[in-house]
Amino acid sequence: MSLPYLALNGSLGTGFREESLEAGLRREVAFIGVDSGSTDGGPYYLGSGAWIWSTEAYERDLRLGLLGAHRLGVPLIVGSCGGGGGDAAVEGYLAMVDRLARLAGIRVRVACVACEPSRDLLVRKYRSGQLRALPGAPAIDEHTLRQPGHIVAMAGAEPIQDAVASGADVVLLGRCADAAIFAAIPLARGFDPGPVWNAAKIVECGSAAATNRKGQDSILCTIEDDGFVLEPLDPDLRCTPGSVAAHTLYETADPYRLVMPSGTLDARTATYEALDERRVKVRGGTFAPADVYTAKLEGAAPVGYLSSFWGSIRDPVILAQLPSWCESLQTAIGNRLATTWGDTYKLDLKVYGANGTTGEKTDAVPREAVVVFDLVGDTQEAASGMARAAYHVALHWPVKEWKAGSITTFAHPYSAPVVDRGQVFRFTLNHQLVIDEGERGSVFRITTHEVGGA
């Protein structure tokens, strides 16, 4: 028994070769999957609900995936709509599928999986000790769970299986474990969960496990009785035992263990064998079912509005005393802001070119450095006003050596120099939600829709 499937790419909207998709469709894949989410860009996307890429970029990839899946009559599964995986993004993707299906003249059954649990449910869970802190998690209380912004639960394979079983052509999920997109159907068909989850963990990045990559692309995975085979769909790309094994390290804290709602993958026993120059067969990997069903929670809450400006310093006299210059300037800006905005401001200086990137202590004097000034206030108008006031203080902040008159301390490329960056957020949660028997449907809410035309 074997089951081939296709991952469009590592992030919907970042592109893939149309020829690669066509090559995959000729292999009679059982489904097409693609991940659309990420926390790599920070808390903004989850907090605001904004999408990571543009509508045009999403629609190009989604149209090709939708039509390909329609042609074969197999499901298309899209995880973590918008990036953060909030409920509004799932609705937005549904509208996008409707628009694309109308243009193509096809009717499509869509199952949407909303993954923002109600705040009442979360508070009840917190009170009953069913929110468990994960490593590095911030401290939380009930207020954390009532803050504005968004809190999402990460769906595993089970809500996807329910959606597919309902007869959906397309499954659109809010926040979803990347690997669950690719594990749901193979698990439902009865394949060994060890290799199924190990395969899913690797293919969720598209062709990233291959060498000789030219950009984002699709990959074919075939689940077999004793493992799985990975094969890039661009003939110029190769999967090798080394490239596949190396990819298992990428952006994960633990290279072997993957915790899912229903259990944990242990990939320590995995072996990688070259079938030929381009295909790798992977065997092994075990999956230990969990005693209790859990879902990882992610949360992002607003902290205010940001305005920024930055200045490039080249004068070696200023650079030679940069740390003390920045320190006295920070105090001076604070004093200036306090006269007008009281204590409602937050100010941060980052000195890129000196030690801003890592924050290390260093005695080295840079040849040039860029100071980034960040101001956060309660409104955009306040933040912008603070930044403009801070700009004026910084632009002429003196050094004792240049004593005969006023100096101008930095270069900046833009008129006007202050950039209003909108609302800013912080991640508030890194916890596991324990989901009791019969409770899953209230955390992950499935609705079905008939969309498209003709």
Add this chain to the structure above:
Amino acid sequence: MRWEGRDGAVTDLGNATRHFTLIRSKDAGPFMLTLDLFFVDAPTREAFVSAGVFTADRIGELYGVDPAQVQIFELADIDALKISFPRPVPSGEFGDTDITGGQQYAVLVDMIAGLEIDGRSIRDPGRG
């Protein structure tokens, strides 16, 4: 490239580029940072590991984190080392300077450049 550092320390970027095919860092979720080191071959991996260059204490000191929170995985079959620990500043927190954590590996490159390497003998003069 080889030069005299500010306090007389000799640093050699070749220590990093000769002995490693890739050194990188990345966020692993908003609250964790992970470092990947790929050695050129097994003897090189063994030499670095047995010299105690990558210990939880040394990593904790370099990145300002509690050594008890530092996880180190040795992947012998691909001659790699993975090091993970909670980020001192979570991704996107006010004051964060590297949202993806993508340049945090540079601290390791500096440390490796400052090692005294003579054949398979490796000494870390910076170790306190």
